[in-house]
Amino acid sequence: MDGLQFFQQSAGDWKSLRTTHHLPFRRAETGGSDIHVEALDAQDSRISEICQMHEVDPATAVGGAFVSWDGAMEWDQEDEDHSGTSVFSLVPDENSPQKGKLLRERGYAEVVPVIGQYHIDHEEALVLITDYETMSINERFWFPHPDVRLRASTVKRFGGLSTATFCAEIRTDQAETSAEKTTTSEPISSFWGW
Template sequence: MQSFADAKEFFQYSAGQWQSRRVTHHLPFRRAESGGSNIQVETLEKDDPRIIEICQMHDMDASLSVGGSYVTWAGTMQWDKDDENHEGSTVFALIPDADNPRQGKLLRERGYAEIVPVAGEYHLDHEDGLVLTTEYETMTIYERFWFANPDLRLRTSTVKRFGGFNTTTFCMEERIQTSPVTATAAAETNPLYAISGW
C-alpha cells in the first residue's frame, strides 16, 4: 500500500493517463448503470498561473497553495441519450491546513456535479486514502480515493440530496500512461532490489 505525507504527494502520484470503469447504483430506482472514461491528470506547481487564478477566484491567498492538478475526462454511461456528453476539464488547487498538511481545502473552478466554482474539504485517512467532501447547493458528494497498487486506483462516491442518499458509485481506474513525475515518485517509493538483497 502506498503511503503519502500529504495530499500533494497523493495527486502527484495520480499524474498520468487512466482508464476508468465504473458502476453507479441509482438507489431510488434500484437500478445499476455501468460506464467508462479516459482521464488525464497533469500536476501543476503552486506558481502555475492556473493555480493562482483558482485561488483568486475563491478569494484565497495563492501563496498558501502547494499546487494542484489539471484533469480532463471523456466517457460514456450505459443509459446515455444521443445528446449527452460526459467530457470536461477542471483545474484544482490544494490549500493545506497550517497545522496539518494531511488535510485542507480543494478549490476547483468547476465542480463535477454543477458547473460552478466549488471548494471541498479533504483529508488523508489512517490508510492514506484521500477523502473528499464537496458541498453544492443541491447536494453533497462524499468521495474516497486509494491505490490498490501503483497503477490501480480505486474510488467510491456517494451523492446525498433532498435529505437522502441518491446514488453510489464504485470506480476502478487503471493507469495506462505514466507521467515523468509519477515514474520518479514510484521509483523512490518502491525501489528495485537485487535478488541478493542489495
C-alpha cells in the same frame, strides 16, 4: 502522504471503469472514461487564478492538478456529454498538510466554482467532501498498486435521491511514479489476475 503527493501520484493517463447504483430505483449502470491528470506546482498561473476566483490568498496554495476526462455511461441520451476539464488547487490547513481545502473552478456534480474539504485518512486514502446547493458528495480515492487507483463515492441529493459509485482506474501511460521506484516491478496484469 499529503494531498499534493496524492495528486502527484495520480499524474498520468488512466482508463476508468465505473458502476453507479441509483439507490431509489434499485438499478445500476456501467460506464467508462479516459482521464488525464497533470500535477501543477504552486507557481502555475492556473493555481493562482483558481485561488483568486475563490478569494483565497494564492500564497497559501501548495499546487494542484489539471484534469481532463472523456467518457460515456450506459443510459446516456444522445445529447449527454461526459467530457470536460477542471483545475484543482490544494490549500492545506496551517497545522496539517494532510487536510485542507480543494478549490475548483468547476464541480463534477454541478458546473459551478466549488470548495471541497479533503483529508488523508489512516490508510493514506484521499477523502473529499464537497457540498453543493442541492447535494453533498463524499468521495474516497486510494492506490492498492501504483498503476491502480480506486474510487468510491456517494451522492446525497437534498430532495432525497442518492447514488453510490465505484470506479477502478488503471494507468495506461505506464509513466514511472515515485511509488513504483520503491515497490516491486510486478506487472499490473498479474495484480488483477488478467
